[in-house]
Structure formats: C-alpha cells, structure tokens
Amino acid sequence: MTIQEAKKYVIEKIKASSASPELDADVLLQALLNKDKTFVLLNRGFELAAEQKARLDEWTAARATGLPVAYITGKKEFYGLDFFVDKSTLIPKADTEILVARAVEVISERVWLNPNSILTVCDMCSGSGCVAISVVRALLDDERIPLERLPKFTLADISAAALELSQKNARALLSPQELERVKFVRSNLFDAIPLSYDAIISNPPYVPRDQARELLSDGRGEPLLALDGDINEAGDYSGTNDGLAVFRRLALEAQAHLNRGGDFLCETGEYNADAAADFLRSNGFKDVGIDLDLEGQKRVVRGCV
Numbered sequence: 084m085t086i087q088e089a090k091k092y093v094i095e096k097i098k099a100s101s102a103s104p105e106l107d108a109d110v111l112l113q114a115l116l117n118k119d120k121t122f123v124l125l126n127r128g129f130e131l132a133a134e135q136k137a138r139l140d141e142w143t144a145a146r147a148t149g150l151p152v153a154y155i156t157g158k159k160e161f162y163g164l165d166f167f168v169d170k171s172t173l174i175p176k177a178d179t180e181i182l183v184a185r186a187v188e189v190i191s192e193r194v195w196l197n198p199n200s201i202l203t204v205c206d207m208c209s210g211s212g213c214v215a216i217s218v219v220r221a222l223l224d225d226e227r228i229p230l231e232r233l234p235k236f237t238l239a240d241i242s243a244a245a246l247e248l249s250q251k252n253a254r255a256l257l258s259p260q261e262l263e264r265v266k267f268v269r270s271n272l273f274d275a276i277p278l279s280y281d282a283i284i285s286n287p288p289y290v291p292r293d294q295a296r297e298l299l300s301d302g303r304g305e306p307l308l309a310l311d312g313d314i315n316e317a318g319d320y321s322g323t324n325d326g327l328a329v330f331r332r333l334a335l336e337a338q339a340h341l342n343r344g345g346d347f348l349c350e351t352g353e354y355n356a357d358a359a360a361d362f363l364r365s366n367g368f369k370d371v372g373i374d375l376d377l378e379g380q381k382r383v384v385r386g387c388v
C-alpha cells in the first residue's frame with residue numbers, strides 16, 4: 084500500500100465519524116512514518132511496510148470510533164510545541180493559546196518591573212502542562228528575560244496521572260537548568276499549597292454538567308473530571324449547571340493565594356465568561372477583563388488583587 088492509497092483508505096473509513104477526514108489522515112500518516120507533511124505530500128508512491136499497514140489499520144479503526152487523533156498518536160502541537168497527550172488529560176486546544184499569550188504578556192511585564200526579585204507563578208489544574216510549559220518557553224525566548232530572571236513555576240493538579248504526564252512534557256521541552264524553576268504538586272485546588280504567588284493561571288473544568296456529558300458522547304474519550312465545572316470540593320455534583328462551581332472556589336482560593344497586586348487569569352467558556360467576570364468583580368478583584376479567542380469568543384477572564 085502506498086501513501087496515496089493509504090490516505091484514501093483512511094479517509095473512506097473515518098469520513099462518517101470525523102469532521103476533517105483528510106487532515107486526520109495526513110496527521111496519522113505523518114505520525115506513522117515519523118515524517119513531516121511535506122514528505123507525505125511529495126512521496127505519494129512510498130510503500131508502507133507490513134507492520135506500518137497493520138498499525139495504520141489499528142489507528143484507523145480507533146479513529147472511526149470517535150477517538151481523537153491526538154490520543155491515537157500520543158502527541159499534539161500547541162503554541163508551537165509538541166506535547167505528549169493521553170486520556171488522563173484534555174487534549175490541548177487552540178482556544179487555550181490566548182491564555183498563554185495573555186499570561187506571557189502579564190508575567191513579562193512583571194519581570195521587567197521587578198528587576199530585584201524572582202516572581203512566582205502557579206498553573207492550577209495544569210493537566211498536560213501545556214499552558215505553564217508554553218509560558219516558560221515563551222519567556223525564555225524573550226532575550227530580555229535570561230534564565231536567572233525566569234519566574235518559579237508550580238504546576239498543580241488533582242490527578243496524579245496528569246502530573247506524571249506534565250512532568251514528562253517538562254522533561255522533553257525544558258533543559259535541566261530550566262526544570263529547576265518548575266515543581267509539581269498534587270492538590271485539590273490549593274488544599275496542599277500554602278504558598279502565595281505573583282500570578283495564578285488556570286484552565287479549570289468549566290463546561291456545564293449536562294453539556295460536558297453530551298460532549299463525551301461522541302467517543303472522544305477525554306476525562307470528565309477535566310470538563311465538568313459543576314462539581315464541589317469532594318468531587319460530587321454541586322447542584323448547579325452553569326459550569327462555574329469549580330471556578331467560584333478557584334477564584335476565591337486564588338484571591339487568598341495571590342500577593343498584593345497579583346494577577347489571576349482563567350480560561351472559561353463563551354457561555355459563562357460574563358458570569359465569571361461578574362463573580363470576580365463582586366468579590367473584590369480589580370481591573371477585571373475578558374479576552375477573546377481566535378474565533379472572537381469570550382475565553383479568558385482576568386483580574387488582580
């Protein structure tokens with residue numbers, strides 16, 4: 084089977100379950116061959132080995148069930164970096180890149196305004212680590228911020244499996260010296276974290292309870308724990324269905340764990356961003372604002388203390 088034949092085969096098998104069968108086929112073939120898209124495009128007559136054909140059959144069958152390509156290949160590009168992913172965490176989404184961009188802007192400014200101190204940042208509900216690690220890499224790419232000025236980062240999550248994955252990503256994307264600025268803590272929000280921070284960033288569960296369950300009905304396999312925003316501190320149903328039960332607890336705990344003037348930046352849904360911003364204002368946060376994602380939807384709520 085050639086690359087061209089393989090692509091047609093995959094598209095035919097997954098077109099009923101995928102909104103982007105051609106793109107999915109290309110990504111699967113690139114991962115299968117460990118080649119870039121240019122190779123796949125220019126070598127359509129390249130013959131797959133028998134073991135590669137067998138693996139492609141397995142991957143195609145998995146994609147036909149609704150399982151996302153990223154879970155099949157084990158990787159996902161986010162903010163220009165390749166992250167390991169598995170079913171313990173959400174797959175990084177392009178919408179979340181606005182959280183990274185805003186965090187880089189806010190933290191960079193704080194670094195420049197505080198030349199005599201090392202800032203501290205917490206990424207709460209860190210999942211795969213894509214947000215914090217992308218922020219770290221972006222800060223290091225700014226030639227005005229040398230390694231010795233890089234803030235200290237805490238990545239926190241309630242899931243041990245998620246923290247294991249985030250550590251794997253950190254080891255892959257950061258040098259040993261850069262890793263010294265990063266630590267990982269298993270915690271139910273701030274229960275196990277006594278420290279205060281100059282900035283807290285978060286992409287917490289924020290999908291309304293009913294909508295979260297509906298989303299997972301397509302076989303995507305993402306963890307409900309990372310989606311359902313209507314659970315209480317014990318992990319039980321909060322009695323709400325607006326996706327903000329976790330956010331409300333997070334915002335109040337973040338307020339108590341921010342240094343004076345510290346920033347809180349949190350991803351929300353377009354359907355509850357206004358309510359989240361109102362909650363921040365009514366609980367004493369200052370300079371509350373909302374940032375739009377690439378599609379013009381309300382996505383990141385922010386404020387300071």
